[in-house]
Amino acid sequence: MQKLLERAAARLRDFVAQRDNIALVVTCDDAEALVVQKLLEELEDSATSEMVWIVTEDFGEPHTYANAVINAVGAKCAGVSLALREKGLTPWPALPAPVFDETRPPAIRLRELMAFSRSLLPFPVGMVAVWCFHPATIANPAAYARLVADLLAHEFPDPWCHGLRFIVRGQPGEPTLPAALTDKPRIDRYTTDLSQDAMARAIDDEADDDSLPLERRMQSLLVSAHLDYAYQRSDDALAKYELLLQFYAGTRNPTMTALVLNGMGEVHGRLGNRVQAANCFEHALLPASAGAGPPIPILLNLSLNLGNLRLEEGNWAAAEAYFDSAQEFATIQRAPITKVQAMEKLGYCQYSLGQVEAAVTTWTAAATVAEQLELSNEESSVRRHLHAHYVNAGDDAGANAMVQRLSALQSPPLPGPI
DSSP states (O other): OOHHHHHHHHHHHHHHHHHHOOOEEEEOHHHHHHHHHHHHHHHHOOOSSEEEEEOOOOOOHHHHHHHHHHHHHHHHHHHHHHHHHHHTTTOOOHHHGGOOOTTSSSHHHHHHHHHHHHGSSSTTOOOOEEEEOOOSBOOOHHHHHHHHHHHHHOOOOSTTTTTTTEEEEEOOTTTTHHTTTTTTTTTTEEOOOOHHHHHHHHHHHHHHHTOOHHHHHHHHHHHHHHHHHHHHHHHHHHHHHHHHHHHHTTTTTHHHHHHHHHHHHHHHHHHTTTTHHHHHHHHHHHHHHHHOOOOHHHHHHHHHHHHHHHHHTTOOHHOOOOOOHHHHHHHHTHHHHHHHHHHHHHHHHHHTTHHHHHHHHHHHHHHHHHHHTTTHHHHHHHHHHHHHHHHHHOOOHHHHHOOOOOHHOOOOSSSSSO
């Protein structure tokens, strides 16, 4: 996968470095667009002779798109100016007033914005401003094509876009943009190959490549094992996890050993091998807990996996302990949805153990967190447990309060006991 990404990144860098073409149309689907955006961000981070402007606003129609782009760029410029002032340096000049005039054509406003960006280059000679128009979604391809064509139109010998380069997103199978750019000079084209199938092939190729460092090959093998699990190729996943376990245990890497054991446990759990799953999860706890900075995400997953396993067995006491740990790890990890879900199951275990007061306290706390964070689905689920408890206890006031809150959340209460 790394080679695949490196090839795509090199294609973008090569375009920026050349001086023959003014634009590169990168054709990619919506899923690949996320990867391309990351590559553009890396291009920005590594730029030395360029100033890179990445525009990711969705495209609906030209006027609202121009407004969104100008406002986003204005906010970025204001933030840079503030930082410069704090350091006692000269702030950037304000955006020219005409770009905010909504009575003017959107292409003209955007052209003036981009021409203005040349004034921000620290060394105008030898540097270029690279504008990356990379909307995540393009709701109106025909209007988008017309706008892009207007932006890229230029005439010699004095084109308006000297000192500028453009990277523009295209969509596979969408004919209006290529048609609109047919007669436009100095435009390069690149179609990505970052599909799931291509990624999977690249990952497997790297894992089998003897010329690569062993550590990198193992990383690719780990990703490949995760993909096998995701696509329910359980035998392939287990075979790869076993190789990875030998490697990481042999190199005394506790974090990766725990991660691999957790993966093996999840495969066994899916296959219904409960004893093997539990064995993997429990053996992963020791390496995951080793060291001064234990990996919280792995400990969180292990706690949830063991909690769910013991919950299915009806081992309420063990499940209670794991879900209590999980909700604490979720707090550290800043994963509020996971925290509320763990607390909901923690309360269920406590209720099943006869710890009714503790369960109500846990559920109430979980519902409060969910309400404060506007997690309506999670709050509804927890409050339905509380409603059922109040019905069981004959507490009409408590049950009615839950009915009112659930009604506000548009979620019906449970009709009977838990």
